[in-house]
Amino acid sequence: MDKDRIKGKADEITGKVKSKIGEMTGDRETQAEGVGQQIKGKVENAVGKVKDEARAVRDQAREKKIEHDERVENRREDVA
Secondary structure (H helix, E strand, C coil): CCHHHHHHHHHHHHHHHHHHHHHHHCCHHHHHHHHHHHHHHHHHHHHHHHHHHHHHHHHHHHHHHHHHHHHHHHHHHHHC
8 A cells, every 4th residue: 555545544634623623713714724634534545545456556566477477488488
């Protein structure tokens, strides 16, 4: 799991708490900060997911290349 996803989740939770506190105390500034932090957290989480997916695709491509290289080497040995 990417560190952005962890940070994003933490920001989302902190933002929710901050927003709720602002709502309960009537402090609109704190409430708005909380909403902003929640949005920031969601964006960080999304970036982390994209990074995780990119790593998975990269790893899959590496595995396919290794398999391909092994097949090519086996064919060379069969021909020789």
